[in-house]
Amino acid sequence: xxxxxxxxxxxxxxxxxxxxxxxxxxxxxxxxxxxxxxxxxxxxxxxxxxxxxxxxxxxxxxxxxxxxxxxxxxxxxxxxxxxxxxxxxxxxxxxxxxxxxxxxxxxxxxxx
Numbered sequence: 001x002x003x004x005x006x007x008x009x010x011x012x013x014x015x016x017x018x019x020x021x022x023x024x025x026x027x028x029x030x031x032x033x034x035x036x037x038x039x040x041x042x043x044x045x046x047x048x049x050x051x052x053x054x055x056x057x058x059x060x061x062x063x064x065x066x067x068x069x070x071x072x073x074x075x076x077x078x079x080x081x082x083x084x085x086x087x088x089x090x091x092x093x094x095x096x097x098x099x100x101x102x103x104x105x106x107x108x109x110x111x112x
Contacts, residue, residue: 041065 019031040046042065048058071077 038065038069042069 019029019034021030022028023030023033041059041062044059044061046059048056051057
């Protein structure tokens, strides 16, 4: 019996295929367009918009997009916390590293 591909593998293959398609301008791939949108969100360069209350909202830089860009530039895949169902923010990662470092230092002093 032939082995059928798993849904995740099929989805990944189709996403890769679609990412290489050209957008309406015929010059830009969908992957490049998506990368530019991520940068736009990270830098807070989105256009202002009206909220449901009629207040003008000026988009701020998106910390999640900034963290994703830094992770990708360093060759990392974003860390995913299943309990919180979100990608960890950079300050959270730094805090965890600092706590671990302080705990190691305390353990060394106990031994000495």
